[in-house]
Amino acid sequence: MSSAIQTAAIDWQTDPLGEIPVSRQFGDVYFSRANGLAETRHVFLEGNDLSPRLASLADQGYFVVGETGFGTGLNVLALWQLWQQVRPNNHSRLHVVSVEKYPLTRADLTRALAIWPELAELSTQLLQQYPPPLAGVHRMIFAEERFSIDLWLGDAADCLPKIHTQHRFDAWFLDGFAPACNPELWQNDILSQIVRLSGIGTTFASFSVAGVVKQGLRAHGITVTRPKGFGRKREMLKAYWAAAPSATPETQPRPAPLMSADATDSASHTPITIIGAGIAGLSCAYALLQRGYVVRLIDAIAPLAGASGNPRALLMPKLTPLSHVSEHLHTLGWLSTIRWWSVWQQQQPVIEATCGLSLSTDKQPIAFERLADYPDTLVQAQSAQQTSQQAGAKLKHTGLFLPDAALLNPAALAQVVLTHPKLAFQRASITALQPSTTGGWQLLSDTPITDAFSTQVIVTAARQANKLCPSLPRLAAIRGQISMCDAPPNAPTLPLSYGGYCTTIQQAGGMQLLFGASFIRQDDLDDLRLEDHQHNQQLLAEVLPSVAMALPPMTTWQGRAAIRAQMSDYLPLVGRVPDMHGVWVLAGLGSKGFAFAPLCAELLVAELLGEVWPVSSTLGHKLRAART
Secondary structure, three states, rough: OOOOOOOEOOOEEEEEOOOHHHHHHHHOOOOOOOOHHHHHHHHOOOOOOOEEEEEEEEOOOOEEEEEEEEOOOOHHHHHHHHHHHOOOOOOOOEEEEEEOOOOHHHHHHHHHHHOOOOHHHHHHHHHOOOOOOOEEEEEEHHHHOOEEEEEEOOHHHHHHOOOOOOOOOOOOOOOOOOOOOOOHHHHHHHHHHHHOOOOOOOEOOOOOOOHHHHHHHHOOOOEEOEEEEEOOOOOEEEEEOOOOOOOOOOOOOEEEEEEOOHHHOOOOOEEEEEEOOOOOHHHHHHHHHOOOOEEEEEOOOOOOOOOOOOOOOOOOOOOOOOOHHHHHHHHHHHHHHHHHHHOOOOOOOOEOOOOEEEEOOOOOOOOOHHHEEEOOOOOEEEHHHHHHHHHHOOOOOOOOEEEOOOEHHHHHHHHHOOOOOOOEEEEEOEEEEEOOOOOOOOEEEOOOOOOOOEOOEEEEEOOOHHHOOOOOOOEEEEEEEEEEEOOOOOOOOOOOOOOEEEEEEEEEOOOEEEEEOOOOOOOOOOOHHHHHHHHHOOOHHHHHHHHHHHOOOHHEEEEEEEEEEEOOOOOEEEOOOOOOOEEEEEOOOOHHHHHHHHHHHHHHHHHHHHHOEEEEHHHHOOOOOOOO
């Protein structure tokens, strides 16, 4: 995953069905000219016996389908449609993991899917979350549908080894262009990775009965049959893992999930307890709620009382060179947060689409040449004249224009999460976690608490995590103060990042300029300070002197100071707490936590429930709480 992702080169051929996409890279059609949707249903859905298997999923059941070759997404949409038709009325969920080396552009994907009007509603939802062509894994979550997709962009030989899961894949769509056109996709090391992710009971289906496919599966002890193919095709491939082959590192049974479906807190009607109601706690709560679990959220003061309580958070990444993007938490987290939470368009949206500018300053210059390969849809280098035009204010700095930069409204997020019927909020100061003689944990508190026992506890209380979980690495305190005042008439019209940041926001008193923030290490006091206001004004004056001069008197300003928790490697702690079975942690988010807290919460919950990770195994292990 070290190079830029090349999008698919498409030719369009007229057909009675409509315009058919043909791959220039492989010289093959994306789906059957006879009826691609019918072929998908016959080969992949019926070939894996999915209708009865999905319909019989138990409460909290989790079914995973793997796919080689996402293409136009037709297989996934057909599966999604079947799921709508047969899914049981419980909290079971369907997840797809698909790999694609040459993704279609959004425009080509829109055009290709237009041929299937019966899938239009699903196509629209897919296109809303379809990721940009960046290497790595991109999770799309359709919470109301109990359906999600991991789209891995890159060569299958690079992607498949980085997929981590404790839940075996239940079925495989062995798709992609024919072996004669794309032999690399059918090589033995790729089939070995498919087997690594599978287990007894996994099924496999493919339109191809080429010898390389049959022999590759049989070599791993998988039973292969050749039933009638679709239309004029005499045969297709249908395979089933009936018994374990000889033990190898790839085929050894994986350990059971740390929290099995039969022993979940939801099953016993005991809520999973989350300590800390900032962005980390709210993100973990939502990840559990959308899976159907009951959540108890505890905070010593109130939701968003700590570092997460600013009026807005700027979602704009400090981009890494493209060769590192598949492992870059900030970029992947930023894209995930916008993709997942932009769907909440209530009276006050959680994500406010604004665009944004990242300025190249003397203190924080941008290495434009290292970012030149990013797609223009994601980032555009701009001259000082262009940045001035974009911002509606005179700027002397070059910069990057990010069309997907946005503002996050923490209060709107809290409203979505806290009003969920399966969540209960309690105010209590938890001072310690004490092992229970019956398993689980007693919550010790200096204030009364309803039901002080929990079998599963997630600690998201920033630096308090060190007190509750002594085995965790030490988190450092970082003080940060923002400033806010009436916006002057010449304030910029979109958010700016420049070492500091500024943006205008609508408040009850009118348009306000929000700017900051100070960054003071080893300071754990949250008092409001004049010198921090002065620092924030100086940062602003370095890029927008005329705006800084037009600010109202400092005595009229408002502000907010909070203490962030941060690790020395600037990465958060995510996952199981060492030596405390049933205790999990998401802490150390620092000053960028709004961008990646939702992705980290998804990773934590995936580990807790034994699901497929939403990040690579490499990145997931970098974030583990057991690191030093």
